[in-house]
Amino acid sequence: MSRRPGHVTGGPYAPPVPRTTTEVTSADGARVYAETHGPEDAPAVVLAHGWTCSTAFWAPVVRDLAADHKVVVYDQRGHGRSPATGPAGYGTTALADDLVAVLEATLGPDERAVVGGHSMGGMTIMAAAERPELRARAAAALLCSTGCAGLPAASQVFPFRSERARRLAHRLLLGSRSPLGPVSPLTRRALKYATMGPDATPEQVEACARIVHACPPAVRARWGTVLSVLELTGGVSRLEVPTVVLAGAADRLTPPVQSRRLASVLPDFRGLTELPGKGHMTPIEDPGAVAGLLRELVRDHLRATADRSTPAPAGTAVPAQKTPQESAQQKEKTA
Numbered sequence: 001m002s003r004r005p006g007h008v009t010g011g012p013y014a015p016p017v018p019r020t021t022t023e024v025t026s027a028d029g030a031r032v033y034a035e036t037h038g039p040e041d042a043p044a045v046v047l048a049h050g051w052t053c054s055t056a057f058w059a060p061v062v063r064d065l066a067a068d069h070k071v072v073v074y075d076q077r078g079h080g081r082s083p084a085t086g087p088a089g090y091g092t093t094a095l096a097d098d099l100v101a102v103l104e105a106t107l108g109p110d111e112r113a114v115v116g117g118h119s120m121g122g123m124t125i126m127a128a129a130e131r132p133e134l135r136a137r138a139a140a141a142l143l144c145s146t147g148c149a150g151l152p153a154a155s156q157v158f159p160f161r162s163e164r165a166r167r168l169a170h171r172l173l174l175g176s177r178s179p180l181g182p183v184s185p186l187t188r189r190a191l192k193y194a195t196m197g198p199d200a201t202p203e204q205v206e207a208c209a210r211i212v213h214a215c216p217p218a219v220r221a222r223w224g225t226v227l228s229v230l231e232l233t234g235g236v237s238r239l240e241v242p243t244v245v246l247a248g249a250a251d252r253l254t255p256p257v258q259s260r261r262l263a264s265v266l267p268d269f270r271g272l273t274e275l276p277g278k279g280h281m282t283p284i285e286d287p288g289a290v291a292g293l294l295r296e297l298v299r300d301h302l303r304a305t306a307d308r309s310t311p312a313p314a315g316t317a318v319p320a321q322k323t324p325q326e327s328a329q330q331k332e333k334t335a
Helices: 055-065 092-106 120-127 132-137 163-174 185-195 202-213 217-228 233-237 256-265 287-309 324-334
Strands: 020-025 031-037 044-048 070-074 113-118 138-144 243-248 269-275
Touching: 020 092, 031 055, 031 092, 044 055, 044 092, 044 120, 044 287, 055 070, 055 202, 055 287, 070 092, 092 113, 092 120, 092 132, 113 120, 113 132, 113 287, 120 138, 120 217, 120 233, 132 138, 138 287, 163 217, 185 202, 233 256, 243 256, 243 287, 256 269, 269 287
Parallel strands: 044 070, 044 113, 113 138, 138 243, 243 269
Antiparallel strands: 020 031, 031 070
């Protein structure tokens, strides 16, 4: 019997055909699969998916953006079409290595992009915050349904009153190597409960279930173990690009308290959006909201930068650009 593909093959959640694909070599020699959608000369968006997902997870967001954006998506190592590595190849350093390798391989000389990450993809951006490659390439960032530390204690998949019990139960969940088995009515219900909100449609649940069930159990467990001891607060505090945060109000894996913590630490925080009725899988549960925030970041921080880099006609006065600190001081003076 043939194996079902790791994603749906029809409808809005089916992955679109990429314009190009690239095999990227990371710092330790790991091979990372990346694909590019949309016009080559359009503003660029680079997206990193989360734990147990793949490039297919971004399908509805890619469909929205690719008409007028260059969109790069890639499979985190061990996911999708990126091969698994040995046990030593899993950790936040590897996440950062793979992201900067993708940026260097898929963007043109001096090309910048808006970077977006969902769940472990957001953690990838945090892990790379101090990398010169990210600072040179990233014009702005979206952190979507993610957190920086203390995930086992904060998660609510097992809503025990005791923090110790929650921490233990979630660590066991994250590190489990148990096969998920075939997608079935029972596993769909379990996946919806753990990862999606009450508003999720059957089509959305099916799309997520096909992707998550395709992740090899050993890869799921190795990355889950990394997440169970994650501490990236320092990385968040050094992510010095304009950054917006998005959360599902019904997210059990990374509850909104995690997003509020990010907002309190980010040095250039530009806003938090909480989506009522949405869970952890926001790029599939509400792709319009995710794509809309990415479009705003491109408009405000990528296209605006490109416009400022174009010489003004002779005799035209160009206003000085204020830093966020200068803008805040000006507001205080005029209040």
